[in-house]
Amino acid sequence: MTEWLEDGYDYLRDKLIDGIAEVGRIAMLVGDTFRKLGRGLRSFGLVVDQMDHIGVQSLMLVFIVSLFTGAVAAVQAGYQFANVVPLKFIGSVILRSVIIELGPVLTALIVGGRVGASIAAELGTMRVTEQIDALDAMAINPVRYLVVPRVVAAVIMLPMLTIIANFIAIIGGWIVCVTTLDVSTHTYVTSMKTFFFMKDLWSGLIKAFFFGGIIAWMGCYYGFRTEGGAEGVGIATTRAVVSACVLVLVSDYVIANVLFRFIFAS
Template identity: 70%
Template sequence: MEDFLPARGVRFVRRRAFDWVAEVGRVTLMLRDVVRFLIPGLRSFGRLVQQMNAIGVGSLWLVVVVSLFTGAVAAVQAAYQFTAVVPMRYLGSVILRSVIIELGPVLTALVIGGRVGASIAAELGTMKVTEQIDALRAMAIHPVRYLVVPRVVAAVIMLPIITIFSDAIAIFGGYVVAITSIGVSSHTYTQSLKDFFLMKDLWSGLIKSFFFGGIIGTMGCFHGFATEGGAEGVGLATTHAVVASCVLVLISDYVLANVLFRFIFAA
């Protein structure tokens, strides 16, 4: 006899919940190994630099394009909403604060999460299905030490650096639009930036991007290591890594915003 539909639904939800808890457990165990092998994993400085180059320098042009247009759109949108309500001399400050607190860190993390998360998951997933991870273990080389530590640390270091770069480009994008199509003078825009710049805003964005880097590196490695099967498995791992990175970046953005602006930078 066919199962009663609600009972099947409950079983499905319960199974999904168990799977999710198990996955959180496995990620936690991997992070424990990252901490355990942090120092030995960084002994090979060359591997760290190689990953920093792949994550940071390799993503530069993508970040430039995304940031430039983000700043430009922010200027157009802000100008539209300011019309007849707020003087245009505040345009620079609105772009500045929205970029360094929110848009810069989050959009950079989403872009890098898509590009780097996918690339890490695909590389490690291919290594898993072609027995390269087993070959490392057979040589008594812990895969977390050799593969995960350099990638996670490189992501944690590079995300804040790229975010600073992204912030600058976005503010420049807003500047170009402000003086060419909105009619704000260069002096007004830059003066607005100077008047409303707060160091704690920059710090809050950088602290967030530090955590985002950890999330992207960890998700890429975790889903790469969890790959099963062949090419299809690698494709699935890549998709899971990108989706998990993006979702966790957005959730942690909310949590961090609460912690940073309600407690740490509340005054």
């Protein structure tokens, strides 16, 4: 019994130490990214390439998911409003839930899956095929050359994708409202305009900015830490996606608290 407890204690202690070390290494990568930001931005072509990869190439996926997100929001609102709240308010409910929460979070989760995996796989393959060593050997800092363009592109493109996702989701909601819930376009738009607050839109975009950083840093961190061959790349990819998605949800809660309890409270 004592041996079993000691093994359990050792296991938990090792896991805790590993976890703390991992947080430290991620913090160092983030710090290194800020230190190399100035020089990294001089190669703006690399940032533009990543903006295409992270943003433009995610558009179709974001379009499909957002359209159905808005549609589902309308169906759910219609069901919950039945005999309780007049349907003339449905536009504002869809609008606010989309721009505050659904747009930024679902966009981040979709992009986190697609882009986080792709960054981790690309950098992981570069690690195991000595391409990152080759950069170091050529006196080209890998954080400046590989991480800075991805992080900058992600923090620019996530808010842009979120704006597009918001717009498409509102259209998805409108289609359901006018075709199945007997709500006119005029009622839907009037409801949205009545309860639209600019701070709601800003809160979603601020979240998207942070989500972009989280996704890019997780992909880069696990890509850089890849060991072994194909198996190592697979492990890195999985870890990057899982950690990005978990951190998006955790940070969503933290940012929402800061924004709505302090900054936008008045």
